[in-house]
Amino acid sequence: MIEKINNDLNKILNEEKTIFVLKGFNNIIKKMNFCIDHIFDLKIIDDLNKIFEVDDKIILSEMLTILNSGKSCYCLLEELLYIDKKNLTGVVSTFSDYKIKIIDLGCFEYYYPGLICNSIEETINKFDSDDYKANILQEIYTEYNTINGVPFISYNILDNCKNVEMSKLYNMYSGDFISYEYKEKKVFELLDNSPTKKIIEVFYEALYGMINQIDYICVEKKENIFISKLLFVLNELGININILKNKKNYDLPENYDEYVSILKRIDSEYEFKEFPIYDDPFTSNDKTMINQSIIIDTIYNNIKKANMHKSFRDIFVTAPTGAGKSVLFQIPAIKAAEELNLVTIIISPLIGLMKDQVKNIEKLTNCAATINSDYTPYEKEVIKMKIKKNEVSILYISPETLLSNYDIENLIGDRTIGMLVVDEAHTVATWGKNFRPDYWYLGEYIDRLRHRQKRLFPIATFTATATISNGLNDMYHDIIESLNMTCDPFFGNVKRDNIGFDINLCKKDHAYKEEKDEKVVGRIKEFIQTGEKSLVYFPFVRNLEEIYNIVPKEKVGKYFGGMDKNAKDVCIEEFRTNDKNVVLATKAFGMGIDVKSIKNVYHFAPTGNLADYV
DSSP states (O other): OHHHHHHHHHHHTTOSSEEEEEESOGGGGGGOOOSSEEOSOOSOSSOGGGGGGOOHHHHHHHHHHHHHHTOOEEEEHHHHHHHHHTTOHHHHHTSTTOEEEEEEOSSOSSOEEOOOOTTHHHHHHHHHOOOGGGHHHHHHEEEEEEETTEEEEEEOOOSSOOSOEEEESOOOOSSOOOOOOOSSOOEEEEETTOOTTHHHHHHHHHHTTSOSEEEEEESSOOOOHHHHHHHHHHHHTTOEEEEEEOOOOOSOOTTHHHHHHHHTTTOTTOOOOEEEEESOTTTOOOEEEEEHHHHHHHHHHHHHHHHTTOOOOEEEEEOOTTSOHHHHHHHHHHHHHHHHOOEEEEEOSOHHHHHHHHHHGGGTOSOEEEOOTTSOHHHHHHHHHHHHTTSOOEEEEOHHHHHHOSSTHHHHTTOOEEEEEEESTHHHHTHHHHTOHHHHHHHHHHHIIIIISOOOOOEEEEESOOOOOSBTBOHHHHHHHHTTOOEEEEEBOOOOTTOOOOOOOOOSTTOHHHHHHHHHHHHHHHHHHHTOOEEEEOSSHHHHHHHHTTSOSTTEEEEOTTSOHHHHHHHHHHHHHTSSOEEEEOTTSOTTOOOTTOOEEEESSOOSSHHHHO
């Protein structure tokens, strides 16, 4: 494949007095032979960090020698950008009969392969550095990172080069795929919902002979122009392309009895629930009722595949409140711990939720624990030691705790990760952008674990509130792009048949707030009198405190993020035991906290957008 690219490129390097600038060839440049000289040679092909050692005088001298010879030459786009940012392109323009022609490989759009070298980690650190000496990298690239261990980049623009020509080595966008014969199939599974950066990984594996067939799975049945270009170019270069529909089997799994036996540890009468899943939410509203065990089996099978170093998928699940999302990942985590001695890490947004989940899982297993900011350093070390001694295999932590352990062995020792769960995954798309940035950097951390450190495990995400759309509020694609997931999605029913709208106009002129407060206080008093367990939600603590100060306190508690942790714990416990049957709360209460027999959920204010409504 590299030989074909090399031959096809050399055929067009025949124009006189031309500087050919190569874009998209970085991960094969060391394997190629050119019939023309290398200009602006920064010695970066083996180590990009050599860019900090460049002597501009030597580069200028070598440049003048080649240009005075009148010969055509080549360089990387990085090298032209370096010359451009150093304001040295004026020397080229004095040779008015020279042209600059950028040759794009043709199968990339925004992200391109980075240079393959031995110092990727060092380069990433320098690119991310605030040190002024690293600015040359930031001037050349707008992004530098890795996907599955392969560097990818996005380029900055040329500032001073004018009249630059552009062409593509391969310009394949449509047509019939060519079929090739191979004695042994080496298959790579590519989904149409794969992150754009995945293209770089696929191209790398194809180039170096690790695959000769791509099974392209149509999960969303959408036209992905980036992947389409890649497929046609790779097919031209000798890779078989097999287009497949995504098929799901909704029959009860063979291991059903094993899964249900774990569930029955809670109660011998328990059985798995069924809930509706969209057949294809991208094209219709048709739904199928499926059993919880189907998703459990899908997750566990992918854990086993990853553990055996076989091809596996990540899992994305949306399901309405009450569908039993926790069971969907707890049972595979328990089987992975008991049968395979694997660790499951569960990312959870709230300390209250972590404690609640660990408490609720006690009837299923004694191998679950949490580490959070409420714990003393000594208590944290005790949990870590239990993980390393195989006494704890299911760990609930926040993204901040995970990311603060740059070396994962600090948390789990030499244990193997079976699965990483992101519970309440909508927080990646909402909180990650402005409130808790560690959620946004979570994908980069996981990618480092899975691909730079070669730890193979699926990601499983769960939420009741992630929205899917082709425009705004598309939280689903935000999440899978951020976490670099190649996922098998299960989309639960969004529409709630038990929610209706009854709109009443205010009766008091110019006294809307007073009337609203009266109505809320009146409802709270009704809840107190009936003894019905009720949650009253407020968008802001200010609203909550105003109402709390004018209602009877004996049966009413309050809960919000800024409260003392002990006061929060007391509130939840009193609510569970019905010592207080009404809690005034912000959305800090909830997010999966399991309190049985809640009768009323009353909102002080309507939701502000579709995602909050869902």
